[in-house]
Amino acid sequence: xxxxxxxxxxxxxxxxxxxxxxxxxxxxxxxxxxxxxxxxxxxxxxxxxxxxxxxxxxxxxxxxxxxxxxxxxxxxxxxxxxxxxxxxxxxxxxxxxxxxxxxxxxxxxxxxxxxxxxxxxxxxxxxxxxxxxxxxxxxxxxxxxxxxxxxxxxxxxxxxxxxxxxxxxxxxxxxxxxxxxxxxxxxxxxxxxxxxxxxxxxxxxxxxxxxxxxxxxxxxx
Amino acid sequence: xxxxxxxxxxxxxxxxxxxxxxxxxxxxxxxxxxxxxxxxxxxxxxxxxxxxxxxxxxxxxxxxxxxxxxxxxxxxxxxxxxxxxxxxxxxxxxxxxxxxxxxxxxxxxxxxxxxxxxxxxxxxxxxxxxxxxxxxxxxxxxxxxxxxxxxxxxxxxxxxxxxxxxxxxxxxxxxxxxxxxxxxxxxxxxxxxxxxxxxxxxxxxxxxxxxxxxxxxxxxx
Numbered sequence: 507x508x509x510x511x512x513x514x515x516x517x518x519x520x521x522x523x524x525x526x527x528x529x530x531x532x533x534x535x536x537x538x539x540x541x542x543x544x545x546x547x548x549x550x551x552x553x554x555x556x557x558x559x560x561x562x563x564x565x566x567x568x569x570x571x572x573x574x575x576x577x578x579x580x581x582x583x584x585x586x587x588x589x590x591x592x593x594x595x596x597x598x599x600x601x602x603x604x605x606x607x608x609x610x611x612x613x614x615x616x617x618x619x620x621x622x623x624x625x626x627x628x629x630x631x632x633x634x635x636x637x638x639x640x641x642x643x644x645x646x647x648x649x650x651x652x653x654x655x656x657x658x659x660x661x662x663x664x665x666x667x668x669x670x671x672x673x674x675x676x677x678x679x680x681x682x683x684x685x686x687x688x689x690x691x692x693x694x695x696x697x698x699x700x701x702x703x704x705x706x707x708x709x710x711x712x713x714x715x716x717x718x719x720x721x722x723x724x725x726x727x
Numbered sequence: 728x729x730x731x732x733x734x735x736x737x738x739x740x741x742x743x744x745x746x747x748x749x750x751x752x753x754x755x756x757x758x759x760x761x762x763x764x765x766x767x768x769x770x771x772x773x774x775x776x777x778x779x780x781x782x783x784x785x786x787x788x789x790x791x792x793x794x795x796x797x798x799x800x801x802x803x804x805x806x807x808x809x810x811x812x813x814x815x816x817x818x819x820x821x822x823x824x825x826x827x828x829x830x831x832x833x834x835x836x837x838x839x840x841x842x843x844x845x846x847x848x849x850x851x852x853x854x855x856x857x858x859x860x861x862x863x864x865x866x867x868x869x870x871x872x873x874x875x876x877x878x879x880x881x882x883x884x885x886x887x888x889x890x891x892x893x894x895x896x897x898x899x900x901x902x903x904x905x906x907x908x909x910x911x912x913x914x915x916x917x918x919x920x921x922x923x924x925x926x927x928x929x930x931x932x933x934x935x936x937x938x939x940x941x942x943x944x945x946x947x948x
Contacts, residue, residue: 510767536812536814536828538759538761538770538772538810538812539770540759540761540768540769540770540808541768542763542766542767542768545763545766545805545806546731546763546806546808546836547761547762547763547768547769547806547807547808548761548768548808548834549759549760549761549770549808549809549810549834550810550834551759551810551812551830551832553828584766585766585767585768586768587761587767587768587769587770588770589759589770589771589772591757591759591772593757593917595923596859596860596941598860598863598938599867600867600868601867601868601869601870601874602852602856602864602867602868602869602870602874603870603871603874603878605856605863605867607757607774609772611772613769613770613771615767631823635823635826638817639817639819639913642819642826643823645908645909646820646821646822646823646826646908647821647822647823647903647906647908648822648823649822649823649824650824653822653823653824657824675923675925675926675927676925682868683927684929685868686929686931686932687866687867687868687932688866688924688928688932688933688934688935688938689924689925689927689928690922690923690924690925690928690934690938691922691923691925692860692919692920692922692923692938692941693919693920693921693922693923694917694918694919694920695917695918695920696814696915696916696917696918697915697916697917697918698913698914698915699913699914699915699916700914701911701912701913701914702816702896702911702912702913702914703909703910703911704896704897704910704911704912705896706896706904706910707909707910707911708905708907710907711907711908711909712909713909713911714909717819717909717911717913720817720913
């Protein structure tokens with residue numbers, strides 16, 4: 507917990523323990539990755555996978571095309587920020603001022619290094635695949651040497667991170683509770699709909715259990 | 728379309744027209760805002776509202792506590808990046824290499840200025856409220872002068888932006904289509920569940936239509 511990670515606004519919403527942080531990272535799969543190029547910030551959405559070990563600090567795997575600006579910049583070891591946010595609801599208070607969101611977010615600072623060896627790359631890609639949809643990696647055609655060469659893979663080491671969460675009903679000013687204004691929460695969940703078969707899929711191929719059971723966002727949806 | 732916004736990876740997924748960009752911004756309400764402090768990137772999730780005029784370039788309203796680091800930094804006019812991402816599905820290909828996401832995202836570059844006058848602040852807050860849940864502002868107790876003072880409000884002017892989208896089934900290598908591997912898309916939608924009444928809500932207050940009808944993420948869900 508340093509100046510960089512201190513949650514200033516509503517500090518009671520902040521958390522710095524790795525259990526909370528890892529739970530939020532594990533419940534998601536999309537991160538917004540920030541880096542600076544000569545003072546210009548870039549924020550790019552990307553998939554990630556967390557290396558599931560107990561080691562501190564945590565490590566995230568990122569991947570993309572070898573032509574990606576983000577991966578090229580990050581691989582130089584510049585400071586990076588990886589943010590993961592789950593939107594859990596809209597909090598409708600009786601006053602405009604106390605409107606809010608229910609959410610869980612992690613802001614993680616650190617640096618990335620490029621993974622160059624073929625086996626390390628394949629392992630990191632498997633981390634991302636398993637994080638997103640466990641069971642898939644075993645079913646698919648694994649990457650060829652040529653495909654691995656066209657893919658950049660980074661390992662992002664978390665140096666510092668903070669979590670911020672809000673849950674529960676609105677918190678209005680005491681004198682506003684008597685107002686005849688509807689108040690409460692509209693819960694939001696990222697939900698998976700029924701899988702859509704590829705039109706070119708052979709007719710005999712059943713939908714795997716891990717596809718039918720896919721749960722997004724760790725909300726039990 | 729400059730070096731900053733050029734979509735390098737899979738340029739066929741890129742778009743630069745304001746209609747596409749505004750549609751993606753209008754379908755969301757949560758942005759990830761990036762800024763740099765001495766080379767250190769910060770990426771912070773925050774609500775936004777787009778000013779719904781035809782004017783070019785577009786303008787977004789952001790708000791938060793007067794104590795917020797993000798708003799304090801942005802109000803100095805430093806370069807900022809506002810990114811909005813909708814996750815529409817997981818694309819499961821027959822090969823690990825061609826796995827992907829369906830998504831719609833906008834990366835917008837620009838600078839923010841602080842809105843200091845009370846009326847301008849209230850108008851910007853209304854833009855954010857209307858963007859998130861139209862109809863709410865009329866129902867609630869509006870901000871007092873003291874509350875407006877405790878709130879920082881920024882107007883972010885988009886100088887440049889690009890959109891990136893993917894939709895549809897996987898695109899496998901031709902020779903992989905014969906593999907007996909399930910392929911297709913797991914659609915994902917941010918969905919609103921039934922509204923939860925505040926436990927302290929007076930029993931006679933009905934749930935407004937705009938709460939019952941709330942649609943998240945512009946997916947028609």
